[in-house]
Amino acid sequence: MAVMTYLQAISEGLRDEMRRDERVFILGEDVGQYGGAFKVTAGLQEEFGEWRVLDTPLSETAIVGAATGAALGGMRPVAEMQFADFVSCAWDHLTTVSAKQYYRMGTPIPMVVRLPCGGGFSGGPFHSQMYDGYFAHVPGLKVVLPATPEDAKGMMIEAIRDPNPVLFFEHKNLYRRIKGEVPEGNYSTPFGKARVAREGADITIIAWSAMVHTATDAAEQLAKEGIDVEVLDMRTISPLDFDAIATSVTKTSKCIVLYEDTRTGGFGAEISARIMEELFETLDGPVKRVATLDSPIPFSPVLEKVVLPQVEDVITAVRELSAY
Amino acid sequence: MAVMTYLQAISEGLRDEMRRDERVFILGEDVGQYGGAFKVTAGLQEEFGEWRVLDTPLSETAIVGAATGAALGGMRPVAEMQFADFVSCAWDHLTTVSAKQYYRMGTPIPMVVRLPCGGGFSGGPFHSQMYDGYFAHVPGLKVVLPATPEDAKGMMIEAIRDPNPVLFFEHKNLYRRIKGEVPEGNYSTPFGKARVAREGADITIIAWSAMVHTATDAAEQLAKEGIDVEVLDMRTISPLDFDAIATSVTKTSKCIVLYEDTRTGGFGAEISARIMEELFETLDGPVKRVATLDSPIPFSPVLEKVVLPQVEDVITAVRELSAY
Amino acid sequence: MATAASENPKTRLRDLGLDREDAVQMYRDMLVTRGIEERGHILFRQGKIPGSFYTGRGNEGAAVGVSFASKPQDHLGPLQRDMGVHIQRGLEPWRVFAQYMGRVGGPTKGRDGNVHIGDIKLGIVGMVSHLPAMLPVGVGLALSYKIKGERDRCAFAWSGDGASARGDFHEGVNMAAVRKLPVVFIMDNNQWAYSTPGNLGYNTEHPSDRAKGYGIENVVVDGTDALAVYEAVAAAREKAVNGGGPTIVECVTLRMEGHAVHDDASYVPKEDFETWAAKDPIERTRRFLLDSGMTEDEDEEIRSGVKRFLVEQLEKAEASPEPDPSTAATGVYASPEELDTPHH
Amino acid sequence: MATAASENPKTRLRDLGLDREDAVQMYRDMLVTRGIEERGHILFRQGKIPGSFYTGRGNEGAAVGVSFASKPQDHLGPLQRDMGVHIQRGLEPWRVFAQYMGRVGGPTKGRDGNVHIGDIKLGIVGMVSHLPAMLPVGVGLALSYKIKGERDRCAFAWSGDGASARGDFHEGVNMAAVRKLPVVFIMDNNQWAYSTPGNLGYNTEHPSDRAKGYGIENVVVDGTDALAVYEAVAAAREKAVNGGGPTIVECVTLRMEGHAVHDDASYVPKEDFETWAAKDPIERTRRFLLDSGMTEDEDEEIRSGVKRFLVEQLEKAEASPEPDPSTAATGVYASPEELDTPHH
């Protein structure tokens, strides 16, 4: 198996699937000759031409609306938002048209929207947001967030093949930082199946996207204190693998939900509420949440660090819960 | 005190505040001569003229963007979305500009967006939605949802005076159905203060907007079975009066969150998660949720009834929790 | 406004490459369209239609005329005044009635209502309420033809005069113009957007003059003249599929009823209704056909045929069951097999 | 493109109602603007600027020229290439440096970064990233003047050539056109939207030709000529405040650096950089001033004065503290008292 970055794995997933299936095409701002703001699509226009790697005007609504139309026309569009934050400009189309068309009209909308997301590098209020909680609240959309290179490739391929609109969250802070082994060839990673990122007996941390790494970093440190943390990488939150949560929480009886989206109303709340409803009796303490504070994401590194969840915040929460 | 409908109370709140403060103006589609799709602004253009009750082009983004600008220019805009559902077309402006401008720039944005919301009359997927859960997840926005005529007027006045963007959810199914006494004159109902809609000792139902009435209807029936339900009308979910929740749940030790927004990821999940975190030890059973099923809202009355929370659903949930 | 090349009925049809049967077919489709909506009104008053009720009275000629210029392989995204498109494309009226009443026989099986009709097998996308959100979708369909190299396939994307003020219109039309996509934009200019008159919605003479900002052409046509509409749209389609880029074809009519059933349209000047009633598209086509040789008897036969047909269709619709409540929240996500069903 | 009425330096200034001091002030503002951004580059390379870094090299003349045509009571919504606007309106450079470095002295106190600068006391709204979201906000400001009956107040709302493809542009410009609001739309046409050239963003000769779709005028002006920009904008402002409705003033320049610091702009033809370097707005203004009587010594004094000034300002910025971490998530909601503070 080749070792590659998270970013390279996404590119490879795209390239492989475009080679395999000529209905797959990419559209977005600066995705062509320039290869995208993060160079995820670099080289693809050379290989597949100007129409299958299409530079659009600065028009998020038209990008998503056209992707929906092209999906209806039998294509397999992959739309790029230059930053996940800009998906707010296509919010209406995704939630109104793409998400509901199958329920209403019976026509599947196989499309992918790529969303470079997340903070940690002074992107400020408009280049740092997670948007997963909003979309996981919309029936008809799938929300997937790989944390590793292997999953990044496999889930990209799965996303393209999925008959529904899939929001593919790629964490910018993983792009070049995270490397790992990636299987050759054209495999796909099924949605709705969590992965045990680290086995442990004492406390479960439920996480996804970059927070999986924050959780495992915390777990390594906590191991030295004798606290054995299990880290569950949800991989997708819509669909949600609640069985995996149940299995882990039944084992550990204590649980923390760690998410990078804004705390209040973020998807961690949903997970906590589900655990409340379905696993109340197995709990030896309240489910705690560690998440981004309820404010925009500030630019200054000093402020940003306070607002986004840090390894230390997780450690503190685990210690508290452990002592409960 | 005069008895009036929920709708009349909103109109009166608008009119009173426009008389008191000439900076207040209304903008939206068909709000002028026509008086708005639901006639909430009927008669106001006659009294205040074409510019203070401004008919706009069909342009939700420009309506909300212009409201933000007018607020910066010292006005007190009240923007109407013809149906709450269409706020998806202004999602970007509300979440990107209106919500974050004060945090970033220190300039308050005193504006109100009126959102005729909710289902129950075969409005179908695009004229029935609640949007409260989405917005309560956005730092910088306030989300308020009166359930009674008295609150409708007082909260409208409060919303106009609030120095922040306030999303004012008016439930269409309350407009003409719900009547009540409304104080004369210019009073305001503070945000972040829940109201005990019905006192009870056994189980707390937390609700807001139209669901308050669903809850009290259920409570009346359950009283006959000897189950004494307390109904808490949150009135606003951002800010959230968690103290009121704590007081009630500490008393009853059992709790149901009832909300009309889509179940998964709706704001009821947040409330359940907060109760988990802060009131875990007072609970004698898991917090249950009764909410709209995870699908678009169907048009057919037969289907819609299944998808939206009904009095019977609440009764069933209370009975179950009561037996826990 | 563009006027028809020839005023002589027979040469006019010939010039358009149509025969009398085509014109009769258009006439019949317009009659069916109006018949459906008139019966809809009755059903609504009978309490058989839940929710609200919208019609396109006055726009039957434009809708049918546009649709007649489409080819079977095309996709169309008609809106709330365009029932004629569905009918012309072959939607059986009973399915419209069933849709109105929320029955399983409707194209959305009771999941959506009223004019929110789509049947991809007929090439129709299925509008959402949010206007004009279907326009960028049409652009995406055109893009799919372009990428696949389908040379004689065209998308038709609608907007009203009012909805053309929305961002979706701008982004969609601009993208199509930049990429010269095979799409024709139809603008239903019925002079009102709910209660809002044109001059509060746009600042040009014609709403389709927005075209000038995209470097594309617009054509303004009398929307009560189905043949003129057909002609303009057929030409725009021809241009579009030959790489000439999109055109906005504006069909000028008057919305002859309220915005929806609850609206008495008292804000529309009475004289306007009178003026436009005199240009009724159906009567206009009828007279054209009489001038080109149809007898009054033939006309009577067509009309009564349509009536009988609609009575049967309505019966069929009323026999269509209510949806099964247990399916209410199912079918939110498609499963992979559904992708392999042969699409339109 | 519109050209200046007179080529003789002195009569040109007189024709514009300006004196030499005004021109010197513009020159100085342009020098300060470029000086700030050049130092920003160095600070970035020194690791003192977190995140990314954007400049407006080549656009200094347009930014300062527009701003010079505004009046103190006006509001402006400049974007990422318009540092000159902030400077011309009186923002002290140290506050820009502090903003770059995320210090409390910056207009956003470290909460936002780089070009996201606003100070309502100077009439500047404070851009968001999402383009061109500030445009409808400018329209709302103009609406507030109109409702209040403020007769000599005008809003200035910006868009790039690329961002004009977005719905916000359409909805905002259309609403302003329909209501003839006192707003001037500035279009920074620097020929690129990130890596995307104009012909993939719009389908007209000039991006401001979008004006034709709104029934308003556009003026295309050489954005390297600050005085020409001033002239066009002053006229547009005059028209706007007198009820003549909005104008789009397009300032044509070339973005002389990459989209942001990480972008080497290798997709821009070298020759273009050479051509436009020869039209450098600062050099152009310098030559104009020399032609109108400024001596080389005076010039030297101005330039070295600006340099010294910026060195001081930078020191002041570096002395500005990091924000207090405990304030990170405070100040999300305004309190009522803040509304009563006298606004701009």
Ligand SMILES: Cc1ncc(C[n+]2csc(CCOP(=O)(O)OP(=O)(O)O)c2C)c(N)n1
């Ligand atoms: C985005 C959006 N906002 C508001 C509405 C409510 N609404 C439905 S139809 C309509 C008027 C549309 O006018 P026009 O585009 O001219 O079409 P017409 O109804 O006249 O055919 C309005 C405001 C909507 N459907 N979508």
Ligand SMILES: Cc1ncc(C[n+]2csc(CCOP(=O)(O)OP(=O)(O)O)c2C)c(N)n1
């Ligand atoms: C809605 C939105 N989408 C994408 C971006 C990312 N982005 C920042 S600047 C830019 C190019 C803007 O081009 P133009 O409007 O011509 O302004 P310029 O940068 O050339 O001054 C892009 C795509 C953005 N800021 N906002």
Ligand SMILES: [Mg+2]
């Ligand atoms: Mg209309």
Ligand SMILES: [Mg+2]
């Ligand atoms: Mg540009």
